[in-house]
Amino acid sequence: MEPTIGLLLALSFLVSLLALTFLIWAVSSRQMAFNQAQARTIFVAGEEGHADNPGISPNADDDTHHFDPARAGIDAISARPVTILLTTAVLWLVVGSIFGLTASLKLHWPDWLGDEAWLTFGRVRTIHLNIVIYGWSSLGLLGVVFWVAPRMFHTRLRHPHLAEVGALIWNLALLAAVFALATGWTDGEEWLEIPWQIDMLLAVASACFVLPLLRTAAARNVHHIYVTGWYWMAAICWFPVLFVIANLPGLFVGAQQATVNWWFAHNVLGLWLTPLGVGAGYYFIPKIIGKPIYSYSLSLLGFWALALFYSQVGIHHLIGGPVPTWVVTLSIVHSVMMFVPVITVAINQHVTVAQNMWAFKQSIALRFVSLGAICYTLASFQGSIEALRSINTVVHFTQYTVGHAHLGAYTFLSFTLFGAVYHMMPRITGCSWPWPRLIPVHFWLVVIGFTVYFVALSIGGIYQGLAMLDATRPFADSVILLKPYLESRSVGGALMTLGHFVFAAHFAAILLQRRPAAVSSAPMTQPVVAA
Amino acid sequence: MTDLRPSDDEFEPYEEDRGIPLPVSWIAIALALWGIVMLYHNNRSVMIGRSERSEAAKPQSRDVGAGGAGIFLARCATCHQPNGSGVAGAVPPLASSPFLKAKPEVVVQILLHGIDGPIRVGDDVFDGHMPSFASVLSDDDLAQVANHVRKGWGASQTISAAFVAGQRARFPDRGAWNGGSEIAATLDPTLPPQPAPRPDAGTGIDPAVAGLVQHGSGDAWACASCHGSQGQGRANVPRLAGLPAAYISAQLAAFASGSRRDDTMTVVARALSQNQRETVGNYYAGLRTPSTARPSLDGDLERGEILALQGDWKHGVPACFSCHGPSGFGVAPGFPALAAQHPAYTADQLAAWRGKVHRASPNDVMNMVANSLSDSDRRAVADFLATLPPVPAAHRQEPVHGRSVAR
Numbered sequence: 001m002e003p004t005i006g007l008l009l010a011l012s013f014l015v016s017l018l019a020l021t022f023l024i025w026a027v028s029s030r031q032m033a034f035n036q037a038q039a040r041t042i043f044v045a046g047e048e049g050h051a052d053n054p055g056i057s058p059n060a061d062d063d064t065h066h067f068d069p070a071r072a073g074i075d076a077i078s079a080r081p082v083t084i085l086l087t088t089a090v091l092w093l094v095v096g097s098i099f100g101l102t103a104s105l106k107l108h109w110p111d112w113l114g115d116e117a118w119l120t121f122g123r124v125r126t127i128h129l130n131i132v133i134y135g136w137s138s139l140g141l142l143g144v145v146f147w148v149a150p151r152m153f154h155t156r157l158r159h160p161h162l163a164e165v166g167a168l169i170w171n172l173a174l175l176a177a178v179f180a181l182a183t184g185w186t187d188g189e190e191w192l193e194i195p196w197q198i199d200m201l202l203a204v205a206s207a208c209f210v211l212p213l214l215r216t217a218a219a220r221n222v223h224h225i226y227v228t229g230w231y232w233m234a235a236i237c238w239f240p241v242l243f244v245i246a247n248l249p250g251l252f253v254g255a256q257q258a259t260v261n262w263w264f265a266h267n268v269l270g271l272w273l274t275p276l277g278v279g280a281g282y283y284f285i286p287k288i289i290g291k292p293i294y295s296y297s298l299s300l301l302g303f304w305a306l307a308l309f310y311s312q313v314g315i316h317h318l319i320g321g322p323v324p325t326w327v328v329t330l331s332i333v334h335s336v337m338m339f340v341p342v343i344t345v346a347i348n349q350h351v352t353v354a355q356n357m358w359a360f361k362q363s364i365a366l367r368f369v370s371l372g373a374i375c376y377t378l379a380s381f382q383g384s385i386e387a388l389r390s391i392n393t394v395v396h397f398t399q400y401t402v403g404h405a406h407l408g409a410y411t412f413l414s415f416t417l418f419g420a421v422y423h424m425m426p427r428i429t430g431c432s433w434p435w436p437r438l439i440p441v442h443f444w445l446v447v448i449g450f451t452v453y454f455v456a457l458s459i460g461g462i463y464q465g466l467a468m469l470d471a472t473r474p475f476a477d478s479v480i481l482l483k484p485y486l487e488s489r490s491v492g493g494a495l496m497t498l499g500h501f502v503f504a505a506h507f508a509a510i511l512l513q514r515r516p517a518a519v520s521s522a523p524m525t526q527p528v529v530a531a
Numbered sequence: 532m533t534d535l536r537p538s539d540d541e542f543e544p545y546e547e548d549r550g551i552p553l554p555v556s557w558i559a560i561a562l563a564l565w566g567i568v569m570l571y572h573n574n575r576s577v578m579i580g581r582s583e584r585s586e587a588a589k590p591q592s593r594d595v596g597a598g599g600a601g602i603f604l605a606r607c608a609t610c611h612q613p614n615g616s617g618v619a620g621a622v623p624p625l626a627s628s629p630f631l632k633a634k635p636e637v638v639v640q641i642l643l644h645g646i647d648g649p650i651r652v653g654d655d656v657f658d659g660h661m662p663s664f665a666s667v668l669s670d671d672d673l674a675q676v677a678n679h680v681r682k683g684w685g686a687s688q689t690i691s692a693a694f695v696a697g698q699r700a701r702f703p704d705r706g707a708w709n710g711g712s713e714i715a716a717t718l719d720p721t722l723p724p725q726p727a728p729r730p731d732a733g734t735g736i737d738p739a740v741a742g743l744v745q746h747g748s749g750d751a752w753a754c755a756s757c758h759g760s761q762g763q764g765r766a767n768v769p770r771l772a773g774l775p776a777a778y779i780s781a782q783l784a785a786f787a788s789g790s791r792r793d794d795t796m797t798v799v800a801r802a803l804s805q806n807q808r809e810t811v812g813n814y815y816a817g818l819r820t821p822s823t824a825r826p827s828l829d830g831d832l833e834r835g836e837i838l839a840l841q842g843d844w845k846h847g848v849p850a851c852f853s854c855h856g857p858s859g860f861g862v863a864p865g866f867p868a869l870a871a872q873h874p875a876y877t878a879d880q881l882a883a884w885r886g887k888v889h890r891a892s893p894n895d896v897m898n899m900v901a902n903s904l905s906d907s908d909r910r911a912v913a914d915f916l917a918t919l920p921p922v923p924a925a926h927r928q929e930p931v932h933g934r935s936v937a938r
């Protein structure tokens with residue numbers, strides 16, 4: 001009986017790889033004829049070839065900031081749901097950062113704010129995690145999706161009110177979840193802390209976003225669906241399924257529960273936030289530069305390899321745990337196989353930027369998005385390596401993992417979102433950013449803050465892991481040696497939080513400011529002002 | 532690559548269909564091959580691990596299966612000597628002992644409960660201290676070792692495991708036999724005359740100490756909340772029952788002064804007065820509790836036995852028993868009992884000695900010993916010590932009443 005498990009695993013892995021190769025070959029060979037047209041679907045005629053610099057010099061280029069009338073009608077319809085999504089996302093970012101900074105400070109000031117139960121570390125950290133994932137990242141990226149998708153598909157957004165209802169329910173559910181977590185009502189699993197009763201509400205909200213995107217895609221006026229569309233449509237269908245399965249109450253117990261827990265925890269990143277973020281990168285990088293993406297065959301390979309490999313990645317969190325060895329090994333192999341889709345995305349996105357460095361210097365929105373894409377590459381490489389048993393032995397259960405999580409969830413997703421918001425908001429509101437000089441301030445605050453944060457935690461985490469592995473040292477040593485690194489993390493976190501305040505204030509200003517007369521002639525901004 | 536900056540109005544960058552770059556394909560293929568090998572290899576390493584474990588388990592069962600001689604050498608010969616001659620004035624001889632020629636239940640009951648009292652063998656009277664093997668040997672093992680000693684030096688009647696089981700059920704709760712006279716009176720009146728038993732020293736426990744141990748006071752949490760209601764300990768919380776009183780109070784003083792590091796014990800020890808430390812020490816020194824320790828660290832028991840009994844002079848490791856007493860029962864006041872200690876605790880402490888967390892050893896002896904022990908040696912010796920019977924058990928004292936403390 002024993003030899004068959006390894007053989008079966010290796011064979012089924014080989015078969016699935018062959019199937020993947022065949023799929024990509026079939027799709028790419030059939031579509032070869034369209035390659036030229038595909039690459040151009042995101043540009044309106046005449047728009048390509050220009051650096052698209054968001055609002056910093058609003059009157060520099062007529063083509064970039066004045067839309068085709070057909071497209072203007074499109075933007076007016078999506079502006080309202082997108083404004084709701086982005087505004088609430090930015091609010092959650094501010095609240096989530098405050099909770100994150102509080103949790104960080106508590107690690108080296110353990111008695112600070114320790115008298116109220118809802119301000120204890122266990123709750124503050126949990127609230128931070130859930131707010132930044134479900135509030136900031138998810139809502140913000142959904143805002144990007146509903147702004148870009150209609151433009152990409154050359155048609156108006158279908159069911160915009162359904163998306164608004166979804167945003168409303170999602171925000172109410174998240175608010176309820178934060179109160180539940182603050183009072184100590186939790187399901188008790190990392191990433192699945194929100195009580196399942198409230199999760200059902202979130203699941204309903206996430207389902208509300210499926211129809212608008214799919215109906216818009218179905219009604220598209222372009223033949224080919226650009227790579228961003230694949231990622232987004234896949235993610236928006238995957239999430240409700242993942243979320244509901246992982247939150248079904250009472251179905252999984254014991255080691256199974258832990259397995260489903262980590263299956264979900266990695267998939268909410270890999271099959272929900274990552275495709276949303278990668279899709280955004282695939283759109284904004286060529287959009288801002290004005291040049292197409294490097295290779296469509298690579299896009300195909302990247303997308304399908306992500307779909308195949310990512311779903312099994314989460315179990316590497318249970319290395320050494322009481323689950324069958326082959327499940328863990330399968331997960332490690334899939335984690336390392338993630339090199340394939342990551343390399344393809346890296347080549348596609350970075351080569352395009354590297355060949356157009358002038359745009360990187362000129363456009364701060366591109367700088368955010370492109371830095372986010374670079375950090376996606378780095379975080380993914382790091383994650384694949386961390387999944388190896390030899391590395392995992394040292395860094396698992398240390399602050400190193402926290403640094404890695406923020407490299408992915410913060411620099412990749414948040415930087416992409418920052419860039420997207422800087423690009424989108426002038427087009428949504430019809431106004432340019434009121435204080436353009438605040439944008440580089442925001443950029444450098446979060447970049448320097450995160451660099452301090454990441455370097456401190458990565459170094460401290462390795463020392464912590466080595467101390468914990470050494471049986472001849474007492475456990476307290478591994479805690480004491482971390483102190484300077486935790487303090488540095490708080491410094492970095494404070495800089496990042498400050499950057500978010502700058503960003504949020506600027507966001508509020510562009511949203512609330514009276515439109516300058518020069519721009520008000522554009523008719524498409526009317527509904528936004530009403531909102 | 533040729534023309535990436537086309538003119539504005541004629542944007543036709545990709546005439547050629549750019550396929551997947553060759554290096555990417557090679558990387559993907561290499562990773563796929565690695566993945567296949569990993570998945571297949573996983574299965575092999577599981578199988579190898581399993582066969583190693585079953586092989587490691589075999590010699591043990593074969594050793595036990597080899598019968599009473601093996602058990603005798605491992606468990607009894609340290610004191611009674613391989614030829615059963617005993618040690619004059621200290622350990623009674625087995626050869627031609629009337630206790631072996633008596634009814635079969637006599638030897639079985641002594642093995643099950645131990646002896647703590649005067650006993651006459653031949654013309655000599657010994658101050659008997661024999662441990663109980665009830666918690667460390669199975670009925671089958673006890674029957675084999677009993678048959679071995681009886682056939683060698685006494686009667687020829689064979690004892691079965693079922694008989695041992697019956698004897699085990701006979702006095703389920705009793706402590707050690709109080710010398711030869713109690714054995715003779717209870718089990719076999721035909722034994723030669725025995726010295727009078729020692730007067731029962733087990734006076735009642737001071738209620739103040741019992742309260743301290745079971746319920747704690749102030750910062751001094753109840754000892755029992757971690758060390759168990761009978762001082763049996765668990766995992767890396769040490770067994771305290773039967774440790775020398777002076778050793779316990781010295782450790783409490785070391786925790787209080789910070790010369791021995793443990794965050795929990797420092798708080799507790801600082802809350803205790805010198806007098807309280809001594810009474811707690813006395814309380815645990817007199818506590819007789821069956822062993823709850825079992826090998827749990829995958830240590831090599833044979834290697835552990837060699838280290839405990841003979842040491843490893845190639846690496847500068849003396850035998851544990853040379854200081855900690857025969858069978859690891861400890862030597863008061865400075866050397867704690869090692870027998871029946873929980874392996875996780877023993878291994879942790881050896882690691883702590885090596886890490887120089889402890890500095891209380893005379894002449895740094897333990898630091899030097901621990902420095903010479905590898906990780907697998909620490910686990911081996913800790914696991915072996917856990918298989919030993921606890922320090923000789925006296926009459927069970929009045930059970931300390933009190934609610935069982937939640938752990």
